[in-house]
Amino acid sequence: MNEPTGARGQGGGTTALGPRVRVRRAVMEATKALLEEVGFARLTVDAIAERSGVGKATIYRWWNNRADVAMDALLEERDPEGWFVGEGPAIDSLRNQLSVASDFLGGPRGTIVAGLLGDAQHDPEIARAFRQRFLGPLLELTGELLTAAAKEGDVRADLDHDTLIDMLTGPLYFRLLVTGQPLSAAATRQLVDAALQGVSPAAARGHVSGVARRSGRRA
Amino acid sequence: MNEPTGARGQGGGTTALGPRVRVRRAVMEATKALLEEVGFARLTVDAIAERSGVGKATIYRWWNNRADVAMDALLEERDPEGWFVGEGPAIDSLRNQLSVASDFLGGPRGTIVAGLLGDAQHDPEIARAFRQRFLGPLLELTGELLTAAAKEGDVRADLDHDTLIDMLTGPLYFRLLVTGQPLSAAATRQLVDAALQGVSPAAARGHVSGVARRSGRRA
Amino acid sequence: MNEPTGARGQGGGTTALGPRVRVRRAVMEATKALLEEVGFARLTVDAIAERSGVGKATIYRWWNNRADVAMDALLEERDPEGWFVGEGPAIDSLRNQLSVASDFLGGPRGTIVAGLLGDAQHDPEIARAFRQRFLGPLLELTGELLTAAAKEGDVRADLDHDTLIDMLTGPLYFRLLVTGQPLSAAATRQLVDAALQGVSPAAARGHVSGVARRSGRRA
Amino acid sequence: MNEPTGARGQGGGTTALGPRVRVRRAVMEATKALLEEVGFARLTVDAIAERSGVGKATIYRWWNNRADVAMDALLEERDPEGWFVGEGPAIDSLRNQLSVASDFLGGPRGTIVAGLLGDAQHDPEIARAFRQRFLGPLLELTGELLTAAAKEGDVRADLDHDTLIDMLTGPLYFRLLVTGQPLSAAATRQLVDAALQGVSPAAARGHVSGVARRSGRRA
DNA sequence: CCCTAAGCGAGACGGTACGTCATGTCTTTGT
């Protein structure tokens, strides 16, 4: 279960063991180091190979391209974190999740995500992988939180969840990928508040701001 | 003034006339054709040179890189369009602008934008150019429309414009660059409605939906 | 003794039995098949392993490299043939041996020999093996035949045997490896005649041509 | 005429100038140096590129593979030499040519030739080039000398020239490529004498040996 | 009206990274 698995582990046979532990570790570490040092744009497979002491061919055996490697490195860094929080009203968890996402995307790992998505524009395979491995789980969680929040009466039930997700998540990636404006938990709270209350005037109910106040725990 | 100008024409020296008309036209046409045929990802300067009959050096004289060329081609296609509409309530113009943007980004030109932004993740110069030349004018317009709409009482005045823009525009680029879901004027209308009314329940004003109904002119 | 022996069997230790029968057979057969299908140039150890169902490591246990394997395959094909003929005047046996060699080198097995010698130019080990295992026995026989023929008065006794062998055998390999001209028993007979009679005029002896006529049995 | 031409110059258009002088010189020099240092077997295009300061792509633009480069280097070393001697009886020139060839093949350049021919066994293109560019001119000369010598009465007129060439040249390459025995002008003289006089006894005429004595000038 | 400088085509060039191939060794796993 905790078996170290390469990107292709998905196929999930029994004997397809993925890169042996040593190889995987070496590659991951080298990749992370290089990502920090030179960024994704200048990350090359050759460099990873040299740095990790792993043969280039071996890397290509287990990963499809540098983006694939970088994605694995990225996921390794994301997973142990407190993404999948729960407890308390769902709307709070939702706010929290978006704050955490902001911090993640606003930090050094955000640069990796941006680079990955940059390449994804040229290579559908990367796009697919990103959606499936990185984005999917997160959006799924968001969807569940929305369902719960709707049930708890904090979110309108008549709205398409996809639309809601776009509204809440879209701005983060917009900043990351397009405008380059800073991404912070604070800015995101503003945004979520606005989204919840609505842009039109006449949206002034203690209900909403009350929730907003309650959930302002994580900076 | 009406002189065809390359990217560097901005500096506006005296004799730096930009590419001679013939060159610019040939390059632009070749670029557009190639963008349609192979997409931005496989667009190469060599191909543009060969196809246009223009020397590679000449291209590099007037443009910085393939993204620069592609951007020019993109702008040529965007400009004549009905982006800068006005008349009637500002909120309607705003809705309209977002619909037009959706169609633009959802169509073939959207692919170019995506490719451009993809490269922008690796090359700050491209990012800068994109923001300045493509995005800037649009967001400026959006800002003005928001100001007007606020004055007309259709938009809350207590919200930061940057946040609002992120809320309204972000989802479009999110779909384009990240999720890959289809981008249509219809989907965008839904989204704008939700943004205006707010996600929280207790949002029940004929006011908003009335406006929405009025502005549903452009598909 | 009759034990099937790999290349290393020569050392002749006690327990070094050479590849087990099954392994050897499988490898030999796969190798021969591949040699016929793709030729020596594209013969790869991986292919032999896959085709024969024998592990690559096992192959390397018993053979040094692909040339070594190919050589074994080659020798398997050569041995049962009628190389070591005798009877009658030695000069006839000599002619016959050269004819047989021509046919061998001119046929598909010649291609293998050529490939082997090709690699031998880069790898002295292969060269050594070829000379010792393939060429040696043949030249030894030729030497004996020359001695006998000299004793029988059909060959000058004042000539160095090495020189004679070079004269008689060299042209065959020259055609095989250098000029690429066809190698047939017929062409070889011409050559041997010329060698025997001499290139200078004043060579007019029925003796030689008579022998030539007698020995024209194998095409 | 004296225009430095790359391997592909054969196509012989007017604008196909071949590698520019600087490139060619740098590549040739690096190649010769490397051939001396590591031999043909370990000659790599990468090394040539690095050593010469010429881009790998540029090398591949003008040459097809390392063998092609090596051949050019080889020819550069062969040409200025005294191959195309004349004067005096043709049979003497013939003897001389074979002696020179022996020295050439027996020396360091012979190793290059051997390596080239080694690769030629795997790559028909190399074989073709070797025959056309290196071997052809030499054998042509040999053919002419044979014709002249026949006319002068020193060589039998009833023998196929191809056969004669094989007899005289074959042994040299046999030693070079197959047996590995030393190649010297002295050994070659023995061989040529034997070929002229014939292997059979009854070949004892002052005629031949007289010529042999006269031509023993070049060691 | 020429004649000089610029724009320009053509494409050679050095460089970096790519992804692939085959080698020969080493490790794991199952008998």
Added chain:
DNA sequence: ACAAAGACATGACGTACCGTCTCGCTTAGGG
């Protein structure tokens, strides 16, 4: 214990595209 299966480091391959650069050829426009 032997061997199948195959992972692995190594090193070279040949290709692609980049952005720079030199060549001459044209083609104005200022003397």
